[in-house]
Structures are given as structure tokens and as C-alpha cells.
Amino acid sequence: IYDLLALGLVLIAALVGALWLFARHHFRARMEIRHLRRAVDTDSLTGLGNHRTFREELRREGARASRHAGTLTLALIDIDEFKEVNDTWGHEWGDSVLVKLAALLGAESRDEDRAFRIGGDEFAVLLPHTDASEAAVLVERIRQAAMDRISTTISVGVATIVRGQGDGRLLREQADSALYEAKRQGRDRVVPFRDAASTGPLFQSAKLESVRRLIAEDGVGAAFQPIWDISSGALLAYEALARPFTRYGFEGPLEAFALATRINRAHDLDAACRKAILSHAPEMAPSTLLFLNVSPQTFVHASFSAENLAREVRAAGLEPSRVVLEVTERSKLPVGVLTHQASCLREAGFKLALDNVGSGNSGLEVLRKVPVDYVKVDRSVLANAVDSARGKAVLMAIIAFASETDGLIIAEGIDDKRMLELVQSLTQHGEPARFAVYAVQGDLLSRPGHTMQAELLPAGKWVAA
Secondary structure, eight states, X not given: OHHHHHHHXXXXXXXXXXXXXXXXXXXXXXXXXXXXXXXXXXXXXXXXXXXXXXXXXXXXXXXXXXXTTOXXXXXXXXXXXXXXXXXXXXXXXXXXXXXXXXXXXXHHSOTTOEXXXXXXXXXXXXXXXXXXXXXXXXXXXXXXXXXXXXXXXXXXXXXXXXXXOSXXXXXXXXXXXXXXXXXXXXXXXXXXXXXXXXXXXXXXXXXXXXXHHHHHXXXXXXXXXXXXXXTTOBEEEEEEEEEEOXXXXXXXXHXXXXXXXXXXXXXXXXXXXXXXXXXXXXXXXXXXXXXXXXXXHHHHSTTOOHHHHHHHHHHTTXXXXXXXXXXXXXXXXXXXXXXXXXXXXXXXXXXXXXXXXXXXXXXXXXXXXSOOSEEEEOHHHHHHHHHOHHHHHHHHHHHHHXXXXXXXXXXXXXXXXXXXXXXXXXHHHOSSTTSSEEEEOSTTTOOOBSSXXXXXXOTTOOOOO
């Protein structure tokens, strides 16, 4: 009987041990699952909810507000000039800024609010049961605290669902539109959607869907405006102009690109435009160049490289040496990025042009650091030069500075004879000869056409110097 009792105790001990091991294993498994779920839902750098979690919470809170006729506010936050912070101080410093802002959002938010990091330097804060006026106070406090404690500025777009009138998707579009307006106004500010709606378009779902279809269906045509030698009237080049087909409902390429930029698809739209433009390459005369616009977002996209672009151009039957890539002065890209890309593109055989020079404040700084082959003076500069001595002095200063950088000067947007006569007079009296306008384009000389067939400047449109 003692043997049986001992055996029973052994069996009980073994069973207890097995149960303990099973419980321990189960507990560990549950902890690991919980840890994995947290990792999937959390931004690893800041500890905030990530983009996936944000989408789920926005959908859930939006549905709840709609169902119960409630109020929900969304604030989208973007760190101003964050790329320049990274370029100047390094990525470790940039990461520390992101971590500090995340901590600030946690400290300044209420218990019911939820903060997320939804992109590189973009954050979101959901504020349930909070109307626009209450949200404005909370978000302004965050903006001021960021400037005081982190020494950085932020731009914020705010949108609110009131009495359940809307859903999460509409709320995101409205907040995104308000954030866009905050940056357009100069950054370091909070803009509610009601103010953004009065100054800019609402990026509604239908419009966003149209730009997606435009990209997917290559719904872009092309037009070409000649560029003429100012001395002889000979054809030098064409500037290619993308034109979205009217069935997509856009007023023009600027609206389409603005929408594509908001959904991070500008590089895809750029590719669709290049495809349409390069399909006309067989029409080009052997001695002409093709001026091709490139959006700033394309230059910084991971898929972009000078080598890939060169292959794309050669596949259309052109050598890169016959393509001039236009970069606008209005680009917000750091000069360091432009300098790097300019070096790569030149190495691949492309020429470069700086467009819209004089329309902003960065043109001379770009010319000082980025080597370009052509400098395109903006129409606004020419128009001012026609009407005032001060405007003419500005034009002369741009021409002199550009000429010192060995960039050939093109006067664009010439649409009346006075403008043409002005640039011709500068060319006639330019000493030495390179301190002068090299070429001209504009509707006075030739309007954009759907083919590349012009050879000489049309009779009657040339004014003798």
C-alpha cells in the first residue's frame, strides 16, 4: 500500500509539474503575442501608435461620432523644414526631435486623446468629444510648447466632425487640406479647416479618386512650345507641357499635381507625364532639344535615379544629351539635394535648367550652388521690367548673375511686343555677348501645339532688334 501511495504522490507531483509547465508556457505565449501585437501597432522610435493603428482608430472613432451624433476633432501635425534638420544635424538629431515631440504630445494631451506618428515627421492627434474651439486651444498650446521646449516649429491642420456630420475619411481629407494651407501660409501656425476651405480647394474623395485613375490610366496628353534663338529666329528646343485629359475633371496640371502631392503620388504622375511626352520623341528634328519638367517630389522619391531616367529616355529613342530637365525655383527642396541630383544627372548626360527664376527668393542661392546649363527668367520679372526702371534693374541683375554662372538665359512667357523688344535690346547691347538673353519663348511667338513641327519663327511675329 505504501508503494501505491508513493506512486500516487509521484503521479500527482508529475501532473502538478506538467500543469505548471503548461501554465508557464501558456503565459509566455500570451505575453509574446501581446508583445507582437504591441510591436505591430506601435511606432518603434517614439512609442506612439503607428499609421496602421491610426487608421483603425480614426475609422472607429469616426463611426462612433456618426452613430451617436457626436463630436470628433483630428489634428495633423508636421515638423517644419524637418529634412533640413536631418541634412544639417544628422539623423540621430532628427530622431531626437521626433522623440521629444512625441513626449510633448503625450504630456500636453488629455487622457482621452490619442497621439500617433503616421509618417516620417507627421503626427496625428485624435480628440474625441472635442469641438473646434476647444481643439484650437489645446493644439495652440502644443505648438507654442514645441517652439519653447524643442526649439522647432510645427504646422497643424485641424478638422472637426460636428453632430456626427461626416466620417473618418472625410475628417482626414479636411485636416490634410488645412495642414496644406498652414504650410502655404508660411508654416508655424494652426489652421482650422473652415479657414482652409475659404482659401483653397477641398480635396474630396471624388477628386482624389480622379487623380488615382488619371495615374493608373495614363490619362495625360502633351503639348509643346517652341524655344527660339533670339538673334536668328531659329528653332532651338521645345518645352514639353503635360495636359491631363478633360474627362478627369481637373482645371489643369497644377491642380492634378497638387492633389497627387497630397497623397504622395506626384512621382507616379510625373512618370505618366514623361510617358506621354516621350511618345512624341520621333517628331523631334535632329538638332533640337527637349525641355522636360520634373516635380520636386520625384527627385526625392526612393525609386528615382539618373540611370533609370536615362534608360527611359533612350528607350524612347533620345539620348540624354538632348534632354534638358527643368527644376523650378519655387521648389522647396534643400539646395544640398538639388546639388547632389544635379551631379548625378549631369554624369548621366542630361542638361539642367532652373525655371521660374525671379518668381521667388531662392533663385540666386540655387544658381550659386547648383550648376545649370539654362536659366529661364520668369514672365513676372519681364513684365515688371517693361513698366519700371526698378523692375529693369532686377532683370539686369538676374541676367548678370546667371551669366557669371555660365548659364544660357531664356526669357519665358513673352506674350506682347514690348517684352520681346526689351529682351532684344538687352541682347543687342550686352557686353560681352554672353551677358545677354540667349533665347525666348511665349505665346506671342508660338502657342503650345500638339506636335513638334515648327522650324522657323512664324512670319510677322518677329520684331527686328
